[in-house]
Amino acid sequence: MNAPHPAMVGRPVYLDYNGTTPVDPAVLEAMLPFLSREFGNPSSSHAYGQAARQAVEVARMQVSDLIGGQHGRVVFTGSGSEADALAIRGAVLANRREGRRPHVITQATEHPAVLAACADLAELHGVDVTVVGVDGDGLVDPGAVAAAITESTVMVSVMHANNETGTIQPIAEIARAAHSRGVLVHCDAAQSAGKVNVDVAELGVDLLTVVGHKMYAPKGVAALWVRDGVRLRPLVGGGGQEGGLRAGTENVAYIAGFGHAALLAGRSVEAGEAGRLTSLRDHLQAALERLLPGRVHLNGHPVRRLPNTLNISIDDTRALSVLSAAADIAASAGSACHSGRDTPSEVLAAMGIETGRALSAIRLSMGRWTTLADVDRAAAAVASASRELR
Structure with a gap:
């Protein structure tokens, strides 16, 4: 396992690797x-x-x-x-x-x-x-x-x-x-x-x-x-x-x-990093489903997807509110705020996902410095915020 990245020590869990990666x-x-x-x-x-x-x-x-x-x-x-x-x-x-x-x-x-x-x-x-x-x-x-x-x-x-x-x-x-x-x-x-x-x-x-x-x-x-x-x-x-x-x-x-x-x-x-990331991704999804029973829904193909990427919607939430309340993690919402109004992701809309579910979508993407402890910490933060905002 890689030593902690110096830019991440003592900071929120970084789960936005699809947005950008830290420079190695x-x-x-x-x-x-x-x-x-x-x-x-x-x-x-x-x-x-x-x-x-x-x-x-x-x-x-x-x-x-x-x-x-x-x-x-x-x-x-x-x-x-x-x-x-x-x-x-x-x-x-x-x-x-x-x-x-x-x-x-x-x-x-x-x-x-x-x-x-x-x-x-x-x-x-x-x-x-x-x-x-x-x-x-x-x-x-x-x-x-x-x-x-x-x-x-x-x-x-x-x-x-x-x-x-x-x-x-x-x-x-x-x-x-x-x-x-x-x-x-x-x-x-x-x-x-x-x-x-x-x-x-x-x-x-x-x-x-x-x-x-x-x-x-x-x-x-x-x-x-x-x-x-x-x-x-x-x-x-x-x-x-x-x-x-x-x-x-x-x-x-x-x-x-x-x-x-x-x-x-x-x-x-070549060293199999995709396998490690798949394990972390699936662990995170399982943890969220356990902590928020019946409320978590996967967006995207269940098999044909990147090993590091988990896009989920959580019932009775708005993604921007969840991520604002879950200050212990850094991730991306599947929606954007324009003039005080949430706008659903065009990707999810094209997939036929209804507006409420699209507005609750969160993208959690892992990478080279993500650990199992990070994933558990993130799951707890997202679940806690989702319960409070329900």
């Missing part, structure tokens, strides 16, 4: 040389630049190795949202079929970055967008995706695992259906990469998004993996960095940290 101390160590001695511009030809360029290329290889990406290239970006936009807008604009109005398919519980990129294509470029629905567990039917494909379809974009419920989508089946019609497939794997095995060959995707701050690297660095032969139009032109796909001087320190985080994540997956 080993990742910070990997970054420090490029914030001090090795400050060169990786585009420079002298010794300072060569050291920086080598660090970027090592990180590129480390991220590629995590996802089995040897038959493609890794393009570093400033966020997962940017990587999603580069994949969707970049591929559609570069691969439009002459004489046809382009068509893109996504699904209803996608990350807002993907939905926004599709909306931008529709508004700015006249692209047709189809949003396929999901079932009550949040799963997309590959058959529904296949049925939505037309002669004008350029891309299908479906996330690997949902950030709220953890539901894991049948990406390989979707990719087979799309490729049989000559359609590109993008997958946002921000939540799954580093938690479960993610292999682009097994998934059969053409583009894949990976995000640093979801795997113990700092915020502000991400990557898009692009299969060999896939054409993209850059979002930002200029100096020709990142193979001409993302202009601007690379953030060497953050990229180096991201690469080391990918290396550690791969080792963690």
